[in-house]
Amino acid sequence: MKVYRDEDCDLSIVRAKRVAIIGYGNQGRAQALNLRDSGVSVAVALPADSASRARAMGEGFPVATAAEAATKADLVVMLAADEDHSRIFAVEVAPNLREGAALSFAHGLSIRFGLIEPRPDLDIMLVAPKGPGTALRTDFLNGSGLISLFAVHQDASGGAQALALSYAAAIGSGRVGILPTSFIEECEADLFNEQAxxxxxxxxxxxxxxxxxxxxxxxxxxxxxxxxxxxxxxxxxxxxxxxxxxxxxxxxxxxxxxxxxxxxxxxxxxxxxxxxxxxxxxxxxxxxxxxxxxxxxxxxxxxxxxxxxxxxxxxxxxxxxxxxx
Structure with a gap:
């Protein structure tokens, strides 16, 4: 298996994108902070009544609804709860995401089981850190990182893999290793492990x-x-x-x-x-x-x-x- 590291990734790719992180929980917060520290432009998307809005704004992020953030984003990262993806995407993201944009996930469930059916013009990718957001952030600050899995489900632009690797490096995973997988493999293995x-x-x-x-x-x-x-x-x-x-x-x-x-x-x-x-x-x-x-x-x-x-x-x-x- 090919293991990708920082030298295989071009950070300038994700730095040239406007990234919208949907969700500011364990993974959302850590990924948003790591991206920003890596020189990426990041906005946080949360419901208008979310209790997390104050924390995200207090930590210096522009905050909007998912619909508002999607209109300005080149890359939308779905880090809300899996079971909320279908509604968020159908109601807020899909109608507002520009043609040729990219959509990323930290877990393959929504694509594997059809909770989301993305438009054919979108790049669809997976970057899945193998650990909790707290560890992702702590390791990043300590100069290390968490191993991430990555996959491409849909490569409309021809550059989805390069973007996925760039994103994974920006959250710190290129320091330790980025491993290829598929949405199906990551999802099924993860769900099995959680239960069994x-x-x-x-x-x-x-x-x-x-x-x-x-x-x-x-x-x-x-x-x-x-x-x-x-x-x-x-x-x-x-x-x-x-x-x-x-x-x-x-x-x-x-x-x-x-x-x-x-x-x-x-x-x-x-x-x-x-x-x-x-x-x-x-x-x-x-x-x-x-x-x-x-x-x-x-x-x-x-x-x-x-x-x-x-x-x-x-x-x-x-x-x-x-x-x-």
Whole structure:
């Protein structure tokens, strides 16, 4: 796989564009700030009643609605919530975006599953930093960056790839690596990972382990330390040394325990369920559920947040944090 770096990117391309960032959340704010620090002209697009307007204006950005920003933009970057893309694009962006402009995403979902059907005159590209906006901004300020994936879905101008690489370099990714992908690959792999590995499986394992120890009579504090706090140690070791290197860094007892436990937790049934999750993602089932929950006012998401906040492990976490103060 070709890895692109700063020397492969021409910053003058994006510096010659008027960029409108739609959204000023975790990614929107970080990308807007990094772009500006790289010499790019940036406006922020937010609803008239958005609470984020004051912050964006306070940090020196011109702020307008998406419709207003689109009329002046050469490049519109969709960094609002995925489930809002269809309405924002159809109602505000598409009628106002000039012919031959470009549209960029940080996630492939809206194109992969047809939430947006762009005009044929537009360049459609993806620049997806592999980490949260807070890390994107912090690493940029520290002289480094986050790896980004990039893809081109539609190259009306003939220069979409060069623009995508220029944009990725401007947010700092050229310092560490910009990797090619496709909208389909990025979207499907990301949705699978969110459900089957990171945000779905790992927190559920922490809860289950905590509950198992407490039910068996262990103190909640000990259960918390064993099942949650050591997760950061694991993540840091894997990040620094890889999984094989992590195993070399831990005790023989811990490594042998992993040898015993892994095949009993990650079973053939677990792998079969992972394959079913991936199949549902590819068939669009997950996206339909996401849009349905959004249109209903997020009842499932809201209930999940309430349930997570009420879990006993959160009370223990608050006690432990208080002890450190």
């Amino acid at each position: 590995v990171l945000w779905g499986a790992i927190p559920a394992l922490i809860h289950a382990g905590f509950e198992t120890l407490v039910e068996a009579g262990f103190s909640p504090e000990i259960a918390y330390f064993e099942c949650q706090t050591e997760l950061k140690l694991l993540a840091d070791l894997i990040d620094a040394r890889g999984i094989a290197g992590m195993k070399e860094a831990i005790s023989n007892t811990a490594e042998f325990g992993a040898l015993e436990g892994e095949p009993r937790i990650v079973t053939e049934e677990t792998r079969a369920e992972m394959r079913r999750i991936l199949a549902e993602v590819r068939a669009g089932g997950f996206t339909r559920k996401l849009i349905a929950d959004a249109e209903a006012g997020y009842p499932r998401l809201r209930a999940s947040r309430v349930q997570a906040a009420a879990h006993p492990i959160e009370e223990i976490r608050r006690k432990i944090v208080h002890l450190k103060e």
